[in-house]
Amino acid sequence: MKLSLVATRIGILSFKILVAVIVALSIVPLVSGGININFDTNGNNDWQLTGDTLALSSPLTVTNNGVFAINDLTVGFTFLDQQGRVLSQGGSEKMDVPAGGDTDLYITMSLDLGDMDQQDRADFIFNGMETKLILDVDAKYTWDLIKVNIEGGSEMDWEPLIRDIDILTGNAYLSQDGEERFMVIPYTLNAQDTVFNQMILVTTQFRDAHGFVGNVTNTVMISPGMWQESFVPISNDTYDRLMYNPEELSASVTITFLDCSTTVNETWGWWM
16 A cells, blocks of 8 residues: 555554554655655554553555655654543654665554553443544655654544453353352353453352352453353252252353453343
């Protein structure tokens, strides 16, 4: 994808989706030729989660077909929330772009979820968030006689990291292991591949119609197409009664990730 410096589109991967961000680089035309920027669209640009920081390294190839070198070219970024508060800032190192050749520029964008308050972080993880991405370009050319600072922005929608949590009540069943009795509660969830292989805490609660409550907490690794079963310990009385009698039951599944939680509740009619 090759675009002129006058209207550069830099593709940003929002997890799986390329989001076009238009930066109006209204630099005075060079004596001849022009500047082009190539963004790598080969699918190698993925957001990576390390600790509680999301980061994306984007290679740019800058081609200068003009007569004069471009000096001290930098591309910076700022993420803003819906209230206009700065979530993160950063940018590239300074670089010179010689005339008549290609130069590679790497820009690393990052978003530290740990800097958000807990409610905003929970919304980001489980509901997604709308942010504004501001890109600014600084450059000098014509023997540093001309200095340019251009800024442009675009809305950027982040999909939830973890979503579609569902308790499969129709697949719940009783189980026993020696003297232990369980109500097995299956659940599913979907997640962005950015968080695959990350660990979550899953707390499953079961309640029968007679006031019995059972809980179990497991550490689970996020993977594609997750289907898990929680073995919730129950009493012998509850087990024996449910073996032969219908009853209204309820269950909840609470997912905790990066110190934020969300809970799904279900109630269903039971009959073995």
